[in-house]
Amino acid sequence: MSFIDNIMAGFSLVANLESFLALFVGITIGTVAGAIPGLSATMAVALTLPFTFSMTPITGILLLLGVYKGGIFGGSIPAILIKTPGTPASSATILDGYPLAEKGQAGKALGMALWASCTADLISNLALILFAGWLASFALNFGPPEFFTLILFSLTIIAGVSGESLLRGALSAMFGLLLATVGLDLIYGTQRFTFENPNMMGGLNFIAVLIGLFAIPEIIGMVWNPKADEGKSRALGNNWVTFQEYRNSFRSIVRGSFIGVFLGSIPGIGAAPSAFLSYSEARRKSKNKENFGKGELEGVAAAEAGNNGVAGATLIPLLALGVPGDVITAIILGAFMVHGLQPGPMMFLINADIIYGLFIGLIVSSVFLFFIGSIAIRGFKYVADIPRSILFPSVMVLCVYGVFAVNNNLFDVGVMFVMGWIGFFMIQYKIPAAPFLIAFILGPLLEDNFRQSMLMSGSSASILFRGPITWFFWLLTSITVFTIARAGIKTRQNDS
């Protein structure tokens, strides 16, 4: 069959009410689920899976993809409104989204999140359609040494989100690295810092740490000093993001989308590091560097572009190689298999109509996301108008419920509160929370890949320089570290 034939066959598969309905329902479910803290995009997809068994393959898979995309966007809503990320991927959105909401610009932040998400989604889908084969073969060149150098480079983000004091940022990051070591050692299977407690054997729950670190300190702060915000207006007004603002952030959005596509096509990284990397790059290139972290619209745009750029790209290794890059694509792979389909190179020959049908559905999904997202924002934005005395207790209930629901484990709720107090004291002593979080996400990846590399080479460090990809990241890392050092020396000279 020729290319045109395939597209036509794909059209005939997708062009029915059922497929579009599935996509629509999926995005709606995903957006709502993503907006509920504790109900992550992964869980929403897993819960939808059984319903797809009785559908035709294309309808079922479009439903799941809809839930996935909706979920990644939906996570940004509570991140902006109540500083509680709905999914781990939206934790970078907090950094500027919540300060904007505090300034009474929640509507603007949410609007920008939606526009950035849809743009990134579209770019990601196009990348999947046009470059799937090329990106997939590139992704297969990523072994542990390449991963190690990439993660090492990503750790330089910490300098970007440290705020005024690099020392405080580094302190925060080291604390994050330390807490990330709790659990079972990957290589030997021995226990680290578990104190004989089975609840600690799995490591500290990511969502519990995340919510504890960001949302709970706000609540403690409110209890500590209930009158602090008197006279401040939090009402969002009806300010919507303007096209001019979108254009100003457009470069960051496109850059974030490509970072997302690149990291998404490599199995095993995920959306959260991509969002942080995109955010830090946007900050580095921006004229308003100082304003990042205090309510910069471009920061929201970059973070959301980074995490939504991953969504289409994770399908690249799945469709081209049959390799699931994360848990969500593993579930989607399961849905393929239930219908007797085997994603991989052969699928482009045997079931090309389904592949092209999916592509068409994906493009449509970006449009649907825009409309459903607009409606969702319209509904959710009134949360910003709720007085703090009512909002914060409700957020507290939501956090407890959400953290418990992740793993049905009361221990995690305890972890959340302990982290909440730590987060509160970190704010008191002006220690930024973002470096902690980045280190907590990237630390285990860095360690595991380093030790896997050492196992591969029999403990010879030369494997960390084994090819062009590693050289590229070593170069990037040294340039960044050099720039940071030079900037530091300059400020010191200016001070004295």
Place this chain on the structure above:
Amino acid sequence: MKLIKKTILGAFILGLSATVALAEYPERPISMVIPYGAGGATDISARSIAAPLGEAVGKPLIMANITGAGGATGSVTIQNAKPDGYKMLFARVGSHSVNPAMKATLPYTLDDFRFVTVYEINPVACAVTPASGIKSMSDLVAKAKEGGLSYSSSGVGSLLQLAAVMVLDEFGVEDPLNTVTHIPQKGGGAAATAVLNGTVNFLCTNSSAIAGFVANGQLVPLLVTTAQPVVGFDAPTSVDLGKPALQQLVGWTGIAGPDDLPDDVAKKWGTWMQAATSNAKFREIMESRGSVIELMNPIDANAFILQQYTTFRALVDKLGMRIEG
């Protein structure tokens, strides 16, 4: 008047007998713990059987994923649960035969559980990439003896790690822990990817996990551990190769309660599972994923798991693989 009295008495007796009937297990929803994450093999298996099983039970089943530490965190919640049959566990080969055999610090042993059924068997297959030039088990064994061979697993204490070691040991590779390098990955998907991108040379895993790669020609199967050939896998069985001991090496999913679970509860689960596993839709879903539906009653299930554990434990002790820290 008499009639009324009689009626009341009748109603009373009827009511009483109704309460007796109600008091019979189960009178309220049953929580089912899945000790692995959403979307994994155990999760999909559990959620697929939830619908037909719920029908058989007649009460709702509440499914909860409690993940962490290779299934240990979720398993502990059942170890400490009341033995009333209202909190049960989806047990898996990793959490209930490999882990207890390998980990000295595990907070539970096999004796802490009573298995009411094993309903799913997953054949294990070993595979390499076509680029490796390895075409058969004898090629693999020859390379292993030369040194420099490596394999991936989904983590320390996983079936994948034990499977590779057991296969090498059966084929006469001496001291497989030191001659062949184990490079653990995070999860089964990552383990397969590590073979595909050349980080390691081979892996032994559930056939369903690599069925797609085999069908696409990205991986070449060298061996399946079952006595029967596996559909889609053009590879000799353990019996063909004269290693029938490897038949012990299979994955499974079952249901367990705490060790003092009463007999009548266990018996009920036996009948429910009979009904649930005969559901055509459930079979279709599981078989399309490469699982073999094989229902065991409570007695057979306990014996099967104990035998697998004993085999694994013997191997672990022989090679000194036990993790003490």
